[in-house]
Amino acid sequence: MSTTVLDASQGEVSSPLTDLVNAFAKERRSDHRGDIEFKVLLDLVKGYNANPLGAKRALRELLSRSPSKFYVSALQILRGGDTGEGLGPGLENVISLLHENELLLFALTDVESINSATAVALSHGLVRMDAHFDAKLLKHLLRDDQVTLFQIETVRLERVLEILDAVSDCTRLVPFLMKLQRHPDKRIQSKAALLTVRAHRNADWLQSQINSQDPRVRANAIEGMRATNPSEKEVSLLWKCTTDAHHRVASTALLVLFENGHAEKAGEALEKMANSLGEPYRAAAAWAMGQTGDARFIDQVRTMARSDTGLARRTALKASVAITRKMQSVQNSEA
Numbered sequence: 001m002s003t004t005v006l007d008a009s010q011g012e013v014s015s016p017l018t019d020l021v022n023a024f025a026k027e028r029r030s031d032h033r034g035d036i037e038f039k040v041l042l043d044l045v046k047g048y049n050a051n052p053l054g055a056k057r058a059l060r061e062l063l064s065r066s067p068s069k070f071y072v073s074a075l076q077i078l079r080g081g082d083t084g085e086g087l088g089p090g091l092e093n094v095i096s097l098l099h100e101n102e103l104l105l106f107a108l109t110d111v112e113s114i115n116s117a118t119a120v121a122l123s124h125g126l127v128r129m130d131a132h133f134d135a136k137l138l139k140h141l142l143r144d145d146q147v148t149l150f151q152i153e154t155v156r157l158e159r160v161l162e163i164l165d166a167v168s169d170c171t172r173l174v175p176f177l178m179k180l181q182r183h184p185d186k187r188i189q190s191k192a193a194l195l196t197v198r199a200h201r202n203a204d205w206l207q208s209q210i211n212s213q214d215p216r217v218r219a220n221a222i223e224g225m226r227a228t229n230p231s232e233k234e235v236s237l238l239w240k241c242t243t244d245a246h247h248r249v250a251s252t253a254l255l256v257l258f259e260n261g262h263a264e265k266a267g268e269a270l271e272k273m274a275n276s277l278g279e280p281y282r283a284a285a286a287w288a289m290g291q292t293g294d295a296r297f298i299d300q301v302r303t304m305a306r307s308d309t310g311l312a313r314r315t316a317l318k319a320s321v322a323i324t325r326k327m328q329s330v331q332n333s334e335a
Contacts, residue, residue, distance in 0.1 A: 037066065038073040041094070045077065048090030056093060063097055071103050078122070079114055092125075099126055099133075105140040108163060109156045119159065120166045127167045134168035138176055149176075154185050161191045170199035181217075190216035197224025206237055215246035222249065225256045235262070242269060251284035255291055267296060274300055282312040290319025293326030 041062060048055040063070045074094050098104035107113040108123060126133045141152060141160055149157075157180070164170060170177060177199065180192035193209050209221035222241055230238060241253035251273065258266040273285035286304055289297035301323065304316035 035069070035073065037062070037069040038076055041070065041073045042077060045090035045094060048093065049088070052089070055090065059093060059097060063101065067101070067103065071098070071107075074098055074103075075107055075113060078118065095122065095125065096129060099129065102140055105137055108137065109141055109159055111155050111159055116159070116162060120163060123163045123167045132172075134164055134170070135172050137163065138173060149179055150183060154188065157183070157185075157188055158191070161188070161195065164195060165191070168195075170195045172199075174199050186214055186216055190214065190220040193217050194220035194224040197221050198227070206234060210237060210241055210244075210249075215244075215249050218244065218246070219248045219252045222252045222256055226259055228260070230256070230260050235260075242266075247273075247278070247280040247284040250281075251288040255288040258288070258292055258294075263294075267294070270297070271300055274304060279308075279310055279312045282308060283315040286312060286316040286319045290315070290322040293323055295323065295327050298323050298327070 041059075044055050044058050044062070077091065077094070095104065098107075104122065104126070108119050114122070123133065123137075130136065137160060141156065142149070161180075164173065174196060177192045177196040181189050181196070183189055183192070193212075197206060197209070206221060206225075210218050212218050212221075218241070222238065225234065225238065228234075235257070238253045238257050242250050242257070244250045244253070251270070254266045254270050254273070258270070270285050270288055273281050274289070276282055276285070282304065286301055289301055298320065301316045301319040305313055305320050308316055
């Protein structure tokens with residue numbers, strides 16, 4: 001993936017982060033453990049507990065002196081596996097400094113800086129530091145006034161939506177999410193629909209989403225209901241969706257109903273779907289069963305794992321593992 005580097009000579013909008021972005025775009029893939037800046041930063045982080053006030057001053061001075069080198073060195077620590085373990089308050093202070101100066105926001109939205117799992121883990125920590133982290137992440141994404149949502153790289157939008165899905169209730173983000181539902185990329189549209197349902201509980205709006213011609217939009221809008229307590233009108237819409245012609249939409253609706261007070265009837269419908277002649281429907285039913293983690297489905301998915309083929313068998317195997325783990329967790333908690 002190519003990275004857009006801001007360049008005033010080409011008519012791009014300049015910002016305080018221009019030099020940093022340019023520098024990191026060139027250096028982010030390199031190993032900086034041999035750099036003096038990395039060694040100094042790591043020593044300060046490791047020795048933080050011995051002199052917190054002195055370490056804080058030194059860290060701020062190091063950042064002020066060379067933001068780009070501080071940035072790449074800090075990310076080297078965060079990505080360094082064993083290097084980043086057990087660094088406690090020192091590493092937390094570095095993360096806080098990166099966040100205060102918007103440096104970490106850039107890394108979180110750049111898929112080549114850090115991987116998805118690390119980005120989500122860091123974001124969970126940032127939410128604890130800053131209750132408005134989700135809104136700041138979006139503001140950073142749109143920091144250039146002349147850039148519209150539709151001009152932002154799709155991979156960056158996908159990363160942001162993944163983070164928001166993990167850490168935000170999205171209640172402050174509805175206008176942004178509504179705009180993204182007009183994005184030309186169908187994956188962006190459907191993910192935005194899922195998050196909007198979470199934030200914007202409105203049965204009439206849900207009705208408009210399940211009227212979409214794109215099954216991904218319909219399924220994701222329904223999936224956004226999982227952690228909610230659906231109203232009577234929403235439940236009626238969900239039952240309607242269980243007869244949708246698309247397997248993913250139907251199975252997702254049954255999953256939401258199963259998890260929200262309709263386990264008996266929805267469970268029977270999932271078992272019926274699992275015995276369907278169509279492999280996509282059997283696979284979708286196995287996925288939903290695995291998502292529930294409910295022991296009532298263990299025999300069904302084990303039978304599918306033995307007798308089915310292709311996608312249905314692979315999905316049933318995953319579901320069997322997920323349900324078994326849930327059963328073991330329950331047994332351990334009761335022991």
